[in-house]
Amino acid sequence: MPDTAEGLRRNIGGSSLRPLTDSEAISWLLPSELDSLRRTDIPDAYYVPTTVGGHLITPLDRFRASLKQKGLTFSLSYKAEAMDNLDGGVERGADYVHELTLQMHFDLDKLVGLRGWTLHALVMNRVGHQVSTDRLGERYINLMEVYGLTGGVAAHLVDFYLQKTMLDGRLDVAVGRMSLTHVFATSPLLCSFMVTCSAPVILKRAPGFAVYPKATMGGRVRLRPTRDTSVQLGVYQVTPLASNPSGWAWGSERTTGVMLPIEFTWQPFLTDKKLPGHYVFGYARDTSRYADLMTTGAANAIKRDSTPPSAPMNMYWFEGDQMIYRKGGSDQMSGGYLMFGYVHNTPRVAALSDQYYAGFSFNGVVPHRDTDRFGVLWSWYHVSDRLRLNQMYLIDSGQSLGASVLAPQTSSHVIEAYYSIDVMPGLQLQPEFDYMIRPGETTKTSDATLLGMKIIANF
Template identity: 30%
Template sequence: MATLDRLFRSRRSLVRPGVLAAAALLGQAMAHAGDLTTSPTLTGDWGGLRKQLADRGVVFNLGYGNQLAHNFSGGTEHLTRDTDQWEFGTTVDLDKRWGWRGGSFQFTMTDRNGRNLGADAHIGNNLLIQEVYGRGQTWHLTQLWLNQKLLDDRLELKFGRMTLSEDFFSFSCDFQNLTFCSAQPGNLVGNYWVNWPTSQWATRIKYHPSADSYVQLGVYQVNPKYVDDEYARHNGWKPNNPSGTTGALIPLELGWQPNWQGLPGSYKLGAWYNTSDGKDLFFDRNHNPRGLTGLEPLERNGQYGAYLSLQQKVTGTAKGSGATLFLNFTQADHDTAQLDHQLTLGVQYKGPFESRAQDSIGFAVGATHNNGRFADFTRQNNARTGRDTVAGGGYEYVGELYYSWLPLPSVVLRPNLQYIVHPGGTTRNSNAFVIGLKSSLSF
């Protein structure tokens, strides 16, 4: 294991933006006679082996993503930083492979590397400018689960190491700013709602009352070690069950996926409850302002929240070009969540030009609110201790515009512009203008 660990770490110094060009050349060499202009992967069909394996129920996935960003304003320095992620996965259709009807298995490992522009440039932002950064720049066991369909596929049972965002409030990560990426509750209460690439032991039951609706309930382990960077560096890739579990996160989601004038939509309403105790942001154990007393915070029984996610295609054709609108809103409990609510809305347009049917344009704006109770505590604590800690009590506003260019079906280059107003929800931090490039390769 120690040898593997050293091997994993030694590779990091090699992964930089140049890997995109090198990997593309490697893909061309490995594709052999395959046509890269139509192949969804750079390495093609492996001389027919890939199709043979898929016919037998085994699909291998290998991907690489890189996110580059530079701040032209905001922060204390103007810097360029990049961060990346490798993804190695295997999906097994157990019916095709062994005649296990309705069963599927998923295994995924991820490896993250790089630097965080927001932290290095001291921008003070709440949400990551490069969404792929975070949860420890190391290897993670991201998925190791079994899913079983029953009752003519109307009932699904899932168990194993799972990420919340793959099932609850599942949302794309086309944008580079984390404000518009993945399951929104993880942006607010990420200390216990754990999104990709960090997994925890969990189970989920999903029922489809009709072809276009579902209801699902999950139970996810809550353990602070999973979100501890030091623990992740040494244990994030292991399928272990660490000590220190504090409770269970129980999300419930209702989903409806109708067609409006032949165009697809997705409407989700959800809520969650964390059985773990939470620390009150303002009151101490005696229900007095803890910024004045300096005592330990009041322990709250449980933590909770609710969310709404709406997506609807409004122009074009169901699977072709056209515009899709989205609106996401999440509210976390006011007693324990330092970021207590977030609202985002935007539009994505696929096929903006007749000759570029697979390209797309996206624009979104979002607001993330810093809990005023925590800001009040910080002001009182600063007065008592003489510190000058910055804690905003207002909104951090973010806007992002991107163009997604696919020179090949397996290669995505997505330049973007980001503007952050009141980073950290305070006017003490200067507004930031960022230019970025989000790139991905599928092998």
């Protein structure tokens, strides 16, 4: 599961929002004995962190409590990932990455009298090497979450935004500099897997989708129309991925368009066990103009279709999970989930156009270890047909695909398994197993078997 700092980062959605109406939508169609919401509202607490509770440096607890009374909450965390390619890929060997994160929340009511306002700030440092590119020859899919986009600086600025809950707790608004994946296309379950944290891979590959730690200027609103539904929508600046790599030079960013995401969630609670489910339907429109993947090299000369040379980009996603048993408590993470989803990008501008995934995340598999989790996730990735056709044209014309592409690319699979262990307050260990089928999205590189370890420490 996400570390405490990450969980706090994702808690900007106003996890205790009150519904606008005291009614149900889709859940009303369920039999009354199956629908827990029929009788009473249940707090919307999916984004509340539940693991890596406490701190390793306990003498600071009194100091933390004193600062919180004055209006300041902070979290300092360390996350490390090491992964060894045991077989397959382009070469054997191991790589290591780590992330240091400082997150601060300023209660502006206590500090300056602005009732209901909170200022959030996050700075981080990342170093290391990615096993996917170094050992597998894989350019699209990062098997390790903690990698890249920090600009090679000691303190990369990620977040700097204001949040306010209004209308008596019924509307949550955030504006400033932030990542889209704080609340869009993400979940604690997805982020328990390294490959899908903080969003499905092909959304990470979308050029205009600001995936953590990439941040951009914008705002979003979130509300619950009924007790079983929520809606959030936003408007965000789109800038080139490589612009302002340090996060501090806002004036150097070149705006190419606007990102317009919207997301609808149906959240039922089933049976007298109150088993939660989350069925998320999302869409985003990037108004930037992107070159057609068929407009390069020989393909441009041969191309005879009517597709415009540049066009905006559309992204669609469905992310579902359903708890099937409850164990260890009453919150939304105290139980085992089935997971499934599908994501689509515009094929003419995105290298990866489709992703399917399915898996599970179970807690309490080992007796008396109710907060430990065991998860397995299978993902399938499809390369854009237009990119593959472009590569075929280049080969037919005698041109090179480049050193990193060995043949026209089609698809790949990743199977990830982990067991997350709460060692002590403030410390979590997570052994990892990965198996990648068709690294580089071709048959030229043999399937890869990897073992790794993830460590999360909250100070």
